[in-house]
Amino acid sequence: MSQLHESTTTDRPASGSRDLRLSGLTKEYAAFTAVKSLDLVMPQGSFFALLGPSGCGKTTTLRMVAGLETPTSGAIHLGDTEITYAKPYKRPVNTVFQNYALFPHLNISKNVAFGLERRGVKNVGQQVADMLELVELTSQAHKKPAQMSGGQQQRVALARALINQPEVLLLDEPLGALDLKLRRGMQLELKRIQTEVGLTFVHVTHDQEEAMTMADTIAVMNQGVIEQMGAPNDLYENPKTTFVANFLGQSNLIEAEIQGREGGQVKVRVQGALASIPTERAHSESGKGWLGIRPEKVLIAEAGHPIDAPGDVITGGFITDVSFVGVSTQYMVKMPWGQELMVFEQNTGARRMLPVGTKVDVSWRPEYAFLLDASQDAKAGIEED
Amino acid sequence: MTSTAGIAPANPHDSAAPAPRGRKLTGYWLILPAALWLGVFFVIPFYSLVSSSLFDPNGSVLTGYNMTWHFANYVDAINDYKGQLWRSIWYAGLATLACLVIGYVLAYAIAFKAGRWKNLMLVLVIAPFFTSFLLRTLSWKLILADDGWVVGFAQTIHLTNLLNFIGLTGTDDRLLATPFAVIAGLTYNFLPFMVLPLYASLEKIDVRLIEASSDLYASPMRGFFKVTFPLSLPGVVAGTLLTFIPAAGDYINATLLGNTNTKMVGNVIQSLFTTQGDYAAAGALSVTLMAIIVGLVLIYVRTSGTEDLV
Numbered sequence: 001m002s003q004l005h006e007s008t009t010t011d012r013p014a015s016g017s018r019d020l021r022l023s024g025l026t027k028e029y030a031a032f033t034a035v036k037s038l039d040l041v042m043p044q045g046s047f048f049a050l051l052g053p054s055g056c057g058k059t060t061t062l063r064m065v066a067g068l069e070t071p072t073s074g075a076i077h078l079g080d081t082e083i084t085y086a087k088p089y090k091r092p093v094n095t096v097f098q099n100y101a102l103f104p105h106l107n108i109s110k111n112v113a114f115g116l117e118r119r120g121v122k123n124v125g126q127q128v129a130d131m132l133e134l135v136e137l138t139s140q141a142h143k144k145p146a147q148m149s150g151g152q153q154q155r156v157a158l159a160r161a162l163i164n165q166p167e168v169l170l171l172d173e174p175l176g177a178l179d180l181k182l183r184r185g186m187q188l189e190l191k192r193i194q195t196e197v198g199l200t201f202v203h204v205t206h207d208q209e210e211a212m213t214m215a216d217t218i219a220v221m222n223q224g225v226i227e228q229m230g231a232p233n234d235l236y237e238n239p240k241t242t243f244v245a246n247f248l249g250q251s252n253l254i255e256a257e258i259q260g261r262e263g264g265q266v267k268v269r270v271q272g273a274l275a276s277i278p279t280e281r282a283h284s285e286s287g288k289g290w291l292g293i294r295p296e297k298v299l300i301a302e303a304g305h306p307i308d309a310p311g312d313v314i315t316g317g318f319i320t321d322v323s324f325v326g327v328s329t330q331y332m333v334k335m336p337w338g339q340e341l342m343v344f345e346q347n348t349g350a351r352r353m354l355p356v357g358t359k360v361d362v363s364w365r366p367e368y369a370f371l372l373d374a375s376q377d378a379k380a381g382i383e384e385d
Numbered sequence: 386m387t388s389t390a391g392i393a394p395a396n397p398h399d400s401a402a403p404a405p406r407g408r409k410l411t412g413y414w415l416i417l418p419a420a421l422w423l424g425v426f427f428v429i430p431f432y433s434l435v436s437s438s439l440f441d442p443n444g445s446v447l448t449g450y451n452m453t454w455h456f457a458n459y460v461d462a463i464n465d466y467k468g469q470l471w472r473s474i475w476y477a478g479l480a481t482l483a484c485l486v487i488g489y490v491l492a493y494a495i496a497f498k499a500g501r502w503k504n505l506m507l508v509l510v511i512a513p514f515f516t517s518f519l520l521r522t523l524s525w526k527l528i529l530a531d532d533g534w535v536v537g538f539a540q541t542i543h544l545t546n547l548l549n550f551i552g553l554t555g556t557d558d559r560l561l562a563t564p565f566a567v568i569a570g571l572t573y574n575f576l577p578f579m580v581l582p583l584y585a586s587l588e589k590i591d592v593r594l595i596e597a598s599s600d601l602y603a604s605p606m607r608g609f610f611k612v613t614f615p616l617s618l619p620g621v622v623a624g625t626l627l628t629f630i631p632a633a634g635d636y637i638n639a640t641l642l643g644n645t646n647t648k649m650v651g652n653v654i655q656s657l658f659t660t661q662g663d664y665a666a667a668g669a670l671s672v673t674l675m676a677i678i679v680g681l682v683l684i685y686v687r688t689s690g691t692e693d694l695v
Contacts, residue, residue, distance in 0.1 A: 068596050088599045089608075101597035105615045115601035118611075160601070 018044045018079040020065065020168050020200060025074035027060050034060040036224040037074065042217075044167075047194050047201045049215035051208060053247070053381070057224040058204045062170050065202065066095045078167055089118070094161035095170040099177065100153045102145035108132070108156055109141040115164040131163045134193065151182045158190070162197065171203040175210065187213050208248045212236065220244050222381070236294075240283050242372055245292050247381035252298065252341045256291040256371070258284065266371060271337045275312040281370040288374035295342035297368040300333060303359040313363040317341070319356050329353055333360060438668030446662040458669040466653050466670055473650040474677065476564065476639075477632035480571035481579075484628045485621065487572070488579035492620070495580075496587035510580050518574065522641050525570050529561040529642070536560050562644040570638035578627035586620025587613070622689050630678055650674055 025038040035057040042048040050058040063069040065076060067088030076084045083091050094115065102111050109128050116124045132138045135155035145153055154174060161169055171190075175183045191214045194201045205211050211218050212232040219229040220243070228235060228244045235248055245251040256268040256275070266282040268275050270291055277291065284290075301307045303315065320340060321332035324347075331343040331354065341362060354360065437450070438458055444450035463470070495506045513521055528535055539545045540558055548554040553565040560566055590613060598608035614621075636651030643649075650670060657667035 066600055068600070087604075088596075089602045089604055093600075095597070095600045097593055097597055099591075099593060101591065101593040103594060103597070103612060105612075114598070114603075114611075118598075118602040118607060164601070 018167050018200075020044075020202070021075075021077040022061070022065075023075050023077070025061065025064060025076065026072045027057070027064060027069065028072040033224055035064070035071075038224075038226065040219060040226065040229075042168075042200060042202060044200050045198050047191065047203065047214055047216045049203045049205060049211040049218045050221055051205055051211040051218050051248070052221035053206055056221040058206075058221045059172060061221075062095075062172055062202065062204045065168065066093055066170055067091050068095075092167040093170060094164050094166040094168075095172060096154075096157045096161050096174045098172045098174065100145075100157040100174075102153055102156055102160070104145055107142050107144055108137060108148075111145065111156055112160045112163055114160060119164075127163060131159045134162070134196075135159045150178055151186065154178060154186060155189075158193070162193070162199075165197075166199065168200045168202060171201060173205055174203075175207075176205075183210070190214060212248075218248075220247060222247075237368075238281050238370055239292070240372070241380070242290060242292075242376040242378055243381040245370070245372065245381075246379070250295055250342060251292045252295060253290040253292050253372070253378045254339065254341075255374070256289050258286050258289050258371070260286075265366070268371065270312075270314065271335070273312065273314045275369065276366045277369045277371045278367055281367075284371055284373040290372040290374055290376070290378055292370045292372055293364050293368060295330070296328075296344040296346075297364050298341060298343045298362055299364065300331060300343050300345070300354070300360045300362050302354065303361055305361075307361060307363045312366055312369070313361055315361045317360050317362055319354055319358045319360060322353065322356055324353065333362060335362075434668050434671055436668075437664045438672050440665040440668070442663070442665045444665065450664060455665065458665045459673060462666050462669040463673060465666075466650060469648055469650045469653050470670075470674065470677070472647070473633050473674070474681075476568050476571060476647075476649060477629050477635075480568050480575065480632050481625050481629040483568065483572040484576050484579040485625060488576055488583055488624060489617075489621075492580050492583035492587055495584055496590075497592075507581075507584070510577050510584075514577065519637065522570055522574065522637055525566070525573065525642055526561060529566050529569070531559055531561060561642065562647075564643070564647050566642035567639050567647050567649075570642045571632045571635060574635075574638065575628040575632050578631070579624040582623035582627065583617065583620040586617045586623075590616050618689060622686060625685075626682060630682070633678055634674060 020042040022038050022040040025035055025040075026033065027035040038057075038061060050061060052058045060069060064071050067083070067086060067090075071084060074084070075082055078092065083093075103114065106114070109132070112131055113124045113128050116127065121127075128141075129138065132141055135158060137152060137155055137159070140148060140152065145156065148156070154177075157174065174190075175186050178186060187210055190201075194214075203211070203215060215232060217229065218232055218235055220227045220235065222243050228240045235244060239245040239248065239251070242251075242253060245253065254270055256270045259267040259269055259274075261267075261279065262276070264279055265276040266279055266285075268277065268289065268291055275291060282289075299307050300317075307313060314335065316336040317333040319331050320334045323330045326347070328347055329345050331345065333341045333343055335341060343362065436452060439452060439454050439456065440450045440458075441453040441455055442458055442461070491510070495503055495510075499506050527533065530536070536545070536558070539548075539560060545554060545558045545560070548560075548563075548565050549556055553568065554560060554563040594612055594616070595608055598612045599605070603611055633649075634651050636649060636655050639647050639649045639652050654667050654670050654674070657663045657670065
C-alpha cells in the first residue's frame with residue numbers, strides 16, 4: 001500500500017509490476033449482491049476475459065475498475081497504486097463501451113482526440129492520424145459517428161480509448177452489436193492490436209467462442225463469483241463445475257457412482273458399465289458424481305462394430321436425431337437409461353452418415369472424461385446461449 | 386458535410402427522389418389542414434396588418450382610412466418609438482437570459498436528478514398555466530409591494546443597491562414599478578417555455594456519453610461543457626426562441642409591473658391600436674417589430690449551428 005509509486009497516468013514501467021489486482025471486491029445493491037468478494041489478478045499485458053451470462057456481475061466488475069461504480073467493499077490496485085475510490089477521470093484506464101458511446105456532436109478525429117485534449121496535450125493531430133491509421137479509418141476523419149457503420153464505429157471507439165495509452169483497456173461486450181461475420185473479423189483485429197500495443201485488455205463478454213478466440217486467460221463468472229479461471233483450452237478440457245462444463249461449449253453429464261482411486265485413475269460405475277477418469281480431472285472423490293464428456297470426444301459405431309477407444313464402451317443406444325452441419329454431423333443418441341447423449345462426428349468421409357433409429361454403441365477415451373460433484377445442478381449454465 | 390471518399394454514405398436526398406405519385410399527393414393532403422389554418426389565421430391577418438401599415442396617417446376611426454402606400458409610416462414609427470423598440474429587445478433579452486440560467490438548472494435537475502419525482506416536477510412546471518396569465522402577473526404586484534417582505538429582504542442583503550447600480554431600479558429602494566419588476570415578470574411568465582424544451586433535449590442525452598467523457602479524463606465540469614451542453618443546444622435554441630419572441634412583444638408585464646419609463650413596444654402598439662386609433666403607425670410598428678425579431682432569430686439560429694446537431 002505504499003504511496004511511493006503514485007501513478008502519473010501515463011508513465012508505465014516496462015516490467016510486470018502493473019498488474020491489475022482485485023481483492024475482496026464486492027458490490028451490493030438494495031436487492032441483491034452483484035459481485036461477491038472477488039479476488040483476481042490480471043497480469044500486465046495480458047488479454048483477460050470475464051465470461052458469463054447476463055447478470056453474472058461481469059459488467060459491474062468492469063465498471064468498478066473503470067470507476068463508474070463504487071465498490072461496497074474490497075480494493076482495486078494497479079501495481080502498487082490503489083485506485084478503488086479514484087475518480088474515473090483520474091484513472092489510467094479507458095473503456096470501449098458496449099454501444100460505443102461516441103460523441104454524436106463531434107467528428108471522428110475530435111472523438112479520438114477527446115481524451116488527449118482533456119489532459120491538456122497540445123498538437124494531438126499527428127497522434128490522432130496515427131491512431132486512425134491503426135484502425136484503418138484515415139479517410140473517415142471528418143465524418144460524424146452517425147454517418148458510419150457499426151463496425152467503423154466500433155473501431156472509432158477502440159481508437160478513442162487506445163490513443164490515451166491506458167494501462168488497462170476495458171472492453172464491455174464491444175462486438176455484441178455486430179453481425180457474426182464482422183464480429184469474427186473484429187475479434188482477430190482486436191487480438192492483433194492487443195499484441196501490437198501490449199496493453200492489458202480486460203474483455204467482458206457472454207460469448208464463449210469470442211472469449212476463447214481472443215483471451216489468454218478466461219475467468220468464468222456466475223452469480224457474482226468466479227466459477228473457474230484459466231487458459232481457454234484448460235477450461236474447456238477440464239471444467240471444474242457443471243456451470244463451466246455447460247456454459248463453455250457443451251457437455252454430456254452422466255450420473256456415476258464413484259468406486260474409488262486406482263493408480264492415477266478414479267474408477268466409476270456408469271449405469272452398469274465401468275469407466276475411469278484421470279485423478280487430475282476428477283473434482284469429486286466419493287459418493288455420486290457427474291461423469292462429463294464433450295460431444296466431439298464421444299465416438300459411435302453401429303452395434304457390434306469395433307470402436308476405436310480403449311476402455312469405456314457403453315452399449316445399447318439408438319440414434320434419435322441427426323443433423324448435418326457441413327464440417328460435422330451431430331447425433332442424439334438415446335441410452336438404455338433414457339438419457340440422450342450428444343455426439344459430434346467430424347465428416348471425414350470414413351463412414352456414411354448413420355440414419356435415425358440405428359442401434360449404436362458409444363465410447364470415449366478415459367483421458368478426455370472429467371468428473372464433477374453430483375450436488376451441482378447438471379443443467380447449470382445450459383439455457384444461456 | 387459531404388464525403389470526400391469514394392464510398393458516399395447514404396444520402397437522404399437520393400432515397401427521396403423517386404417517390405410514387407400517390408405518396409406525393411398524400412403529403413399534400415396531410416399539409417392541407419395546417420395550410421388552411423395558417424391561411425385564415427396568419428396570411429390574411431398579416432396581409433391586413435401590412436396594408437394598414439401603409440394607410441394615410443391622417444385617417445381616424447371617424448374619417449375612415451385610405452390606402453395611400455405611405456411608406457413614410459415606417460420611418461416615422463421607428464423614429465418616434467426607437468426607444469421602446471430597443472427597450473423591448475433589451476428587456477426580452479435579459480428575461481430570456483434569466484430564464485435560460487434558471488430553466489437550465491431546473492431542467493437539468495428534473496432530467497438527471499429527480500428520479501421518481503420527475504413527472505411530479507414536470508406537472509409543477511406547467512401548473513401555473515392553470516391560472517390566468519393576468520392574475521399571475523397581478524399577484525407579482527403583491528409580491529413586490531413596497532411594504533412586502535421581498536423588498537425588505539432585498540434591502541437587507543443589499544440587492545436593491547446592486548439593482549440600482551446596474552440600472553434596473555431607482556434610488557428609492559422600490560422593486561415594483563421598475564425595469565427589474567418588468568423583467569422579473571417576463572422571466573416568471575415565460576419560464577415554462579424555456580424549461581420544457583430544455584428538459585426534452587437533456588432527457589434525450591444518453592448518460593453513457595457522460596460516463597464516456599468521464600472515462601476520457603473529463604472532470605464533471607468539463608464533461609458538462611464539452612458533452613452535455615453541446616448536446617442540449619437544440620433545447621437551448623428552442624427555449625430561448627419560445628421565450629424571447631413572446632417576451633419582446635409582451636405588454637401586460639410592463640403595464641402591471643412597470644412605470645411610464647418602462648413602456649415596451651407592445652404597450653405602444655396596444656395604445657396606438659385601441660385608444661388612439663392610429664392604425665397606420667400601429668401597423669408599421671408591428672411589422673417593424675416582426676422584422677427585427679425574424680432577423681435576430683435567423684442570425685441566432687445560424688450562429689448557434691444547431692443544424693449540425695444530430
